[in-house]
Amino acid sequence: MGIVASLTDAELADRLPHADKAAVKEVYIRYRELLLNYAKKMLGDDDLAEDTVSDVFANLLTKREAIKIDTSLQSYLYKSVKNSILNQFDKDQHRQQYINSIREFYQKGEYATDELVLERDLRRRIEDAVASFPPKMKEIFDLSRKAHLTRRQIAQATCVTEGTVNTQINRALKILRSKLTLFFIW
Known part of the structure; x- marks a missing residue:
């Protein structure tokens, strides 16, 4: 058992901003399964939960110098997973709204345009015939x-x-x- 494994969560949190990869690894060992279960409950999708937790740890590793943990390490990690999931929901919702608006525009726009073209053509033909x-x-x-x-x-x-x-x-x-x-x- 290494020195990092014997550190408390508070001590690990203090070491994260100082480019301590061993601290990140220890956080991963301690919290991966807990965070994964939490994400699975929230998402109902094992693969998406795995991706979410992996993203949280990737951010923890790549942005560790900028991390400021004001609460407990555990609270910070759970909040990170929750925020990541909420961001994903927002992206999915916006993506779906965008897809729906394009679909609606395409369906209504094309239909209305075709209808207008046909109406104008019919009106012109009637006017020509009457003339x-x-x-x-x-x-x-x-x-x-x-x-x-x-x-x-x-x-x-x-x-x-x-x-x-x-x-x-x-x-x-x-x-x-x-x-x-x-x-x-x-």
């Missing part, structure tokens, strides 16, 4: 669909019979259907 109607048919169709007039009101406004209005609207719709069939099939 190609004979003048009287276009006038009657516009009064029906844009001004929302009844067939009787359209007949009075255009000085034609209601039968003519019905015929013109039906022909206009037939032309639109034929011109837009490929669009809807696509």
Whole structure:
């Protein structure tokens, strides 16, 4: 049994900042299993617990000069494990939030963009088809669909019979259907 093994926790803690690798090794021997069990209880994952405890000891070794232990060594180590786990939870939560926001943007953004493109294309095709109607048919169709007039009101406004209005609207719709069939099939 070496000299370091006979030191108290307080004496070990005092030696850590002075680049004493033997002190770090002794802390590892004393607390690894305890910290590992603690991490396993918190995480429910043996491998992740092992990684967490290893990271705590790696930090203890690499940052030992900057370590300031104001409590007991045991409290410091348990707090280090707990903080490491909480940091991991935060990273995982932020990572998951980021993934979810990207997924949501992709799903909504792509869907909304596709929908807008299709809507604009459909509107343009309808406008082109209506623009190609004979003048009287276009006038009657516009009064029906844009001004929302009844067939009787359209007949009075255009000085034609209601039968003519019905015929013109039906022909206009037939032309639109034929011109837009490929669009809807696509």
